[in-house]
Amino acid sequence: MEPVIDVVNLSKAFGPKVVLANVTFAVQEGESLAVMGGSGSGKTVLLRTIMGLLAPDSGHVSIEGKIIQELDRQELFEVRKKIGMCFQMAALFDSMSVAENIGFALKRHTPMTEAEIAGRVDECLTLVGLKDCQKLRPAELSGGMKRRVGFARAIALKPQILLFDEPTTGLDPVMTDVISRVILDLKHQLGVTTVTITHDLKSAFEIADRIALLFRGEIIACQPPEEFKANPDPVIQQFLRGDAEGPFLTDPAPPKRSTKSSASPLLVP
Numbered sequence: 001m002e003p004v005i006d007v008v009n010l011s012k013a014f015g016p017k018v019v020l021a022n023v024t025f026a027v028q029e030g031e032s033l034a035v036m037g038g039s040g041s042g043k044t045v046l047l048r049t050i051m052g053l054l055a056p057d058s059g060h061v062s063i064e065g066k067i068i069q070e071l072d073r074q075e076l077f078e079v080r081k082k083i084g085m086c087f088q089m090a091a092l093f094d095s096m097s098v099a100e101n102i103g104f105a106l107k108r109h110t111p112m113t114e115a116e117i118a119g120r121v122d123e124c125l126t127l128v129g130l131k132d133c134q135k136l137r138p139a140e141l142s143g144g145m146k147r148r149v150g151f152a153r154a155i156a157l158k159p160q161i162l163l164f165d166e167p168t169t170g171l172d173p174v175m176t177d178v179i180s181r182v183i184l185d186l187k188h189q190l191g192v193t194t195v196t197i198t199h200d201l202k203s204a205f206e207i208a209d210r211i212a213l214l215f216r217g218e219i220i221a222c223q224p225p226e227e228f229k230a231n232p233d234p235v236i237q238q239f240l241r242g243d244a245e246g247p248f249l250t251d252p253a254p255p256k257r258s259t260k261s262s263a264s265p266l267l268v269p
Contacts (some may be wrong), residue, residue, distance in 0.1 A: 002065055004029050004161060004193045005050060009059035011217075012045055019045050021217035022059065032187055032194045033222075034204040036239070037214035038248065043197040044088075046214070047165055050195065051083065052076050063161070081109065084154030084192075088166040090146040092138040092153075098125070099134035102153045109157065124152035127189060128182050144175035148182060155186065162186065164196040168203050180206045201240065205229075213239060215248070 003026035010023040019042040027033045037043050048054045050061050052068040061068045063079050071079065092101050102124055103117045112120065118134075125131060128148040138146060147167055154162060164183065168176040180203045187194055187207075198204050204211055205225045212222040215235055221228060229240065238246035 006062045010056050011058045025222050032209045034196045034208035035212045041214045083161045084159035086154045086164045090150035098136050128152045162192050162194045168200045183207050
């Protein structure tokens, strides 16, 4: 069966800094993948490349069999409508109410009436465990509520794929667990394929069917949670322990930059 997301030999550098080096993995329909790694390891760059916001230097990303960097503007736009993006700090429009934030894409990209949009907004808020907050502004929401409103906005167009960028960053342990359960509920209720960028071990083990570790630009493991936990690789074990001693912080020899380059460094419709 063809994977929903297929990342093949993906490399990306910024000047002399190699961020991704021959990254390869696939995500099947309905699967939940958590991508972990240290700060500055390239996790968000990977997510932006999957979205087509950055073009790789070599390799490619395909969504449902379509290679992202080969698509024209309109084709890329159509693929992106199948993807819901959940930003790290929610990225809500401060000047809009909760309902206006969630309904924004519906107004722009569908022929739905105001009543239909209001109904869909209510559905999305119910799915993320929020009710009766349609009229509130982002400034009136807690951090956890903002994240959940961001999730509601991401699912408004009924995407097949959800991408989460550090969804629990800055939240207390209780709210982190709430957010993890919401992600699981969305996966089970909507049947979506999810990729979650996170450094939160507890959350990753709760939500993921497989966990990948990005280290020095490469995916060094991509396994089910229990196999990942038992992996004897010293880098993985140090990461799991949260220990400062070990190979994780050892300065490596700089990886070689790919000699291939993309014709277009940025793909934004």
